Amino acid sequence: MKTLQKTILTLAISLSTTYTFAQTAYEKAMMPKVQTIEMPKPNPDDYTAQANDFARIGDKEKTLWQPYYYAAFSILKKGRTLMQQNQIAQLDEVAKEAQNYIDKAEALSPNNAEIYILKKMNHGLKMMVNPMERYQTEGLAAQNALAEAKKLDPENPRITIMEAEDLYFTPEQFGGSKTKGIELFKKALEQFKTYKIKSSLDPNWGQGEANYFISQAK
Structure with a gap:
């Protein structure tokens, strides 16, 4: 019996060590890329390379959503740069x-609010190919995605x-307002002070953008 218990304990320790090593290896692969996710790239194709790096990690891990999230986010940043x-003309293919x-x-x-935020961004990207024609489809889809994100995580500063952004970039004749947009950027910064991410690899971007637009207003 003691031999069996010792064998089980040894196996448990071995599995735990392997799991910890796997997680550490994953974090080591992801963390440097996540920490620089907001840094602008000089060439739009650099975002594709970044997305490919994340996708390779996702394909290896198979069960973790964050690598594919950041791959999508990288491509969306490419779209915004374009x-x-x-x-x-390239936006539909990027989307x-x-x-x-x-x-x-x-x-x-x-049912992940962060992923609905990406959906909102992607619908918005497709709308920009032809805003007048696509507002009733892509524009409304973007609004619906953001509304779903808000149901799931109402205090998320990225929402x-x-x-x-919507208020800031929409012309006043269509309901936009740079002033109200700045107020919301300030609100987002306040939310960042108390919002807790679930892990060090979960999305935490947005403060740089908020600070930038607030500084521009000054």
């Missing part, structure tokens, strides 16, 4: 690529940042 460069990663993340973590 939009700023007025390369609108398709982002959606692929969003779907993979959602399959691993349903407030999405709302701030």
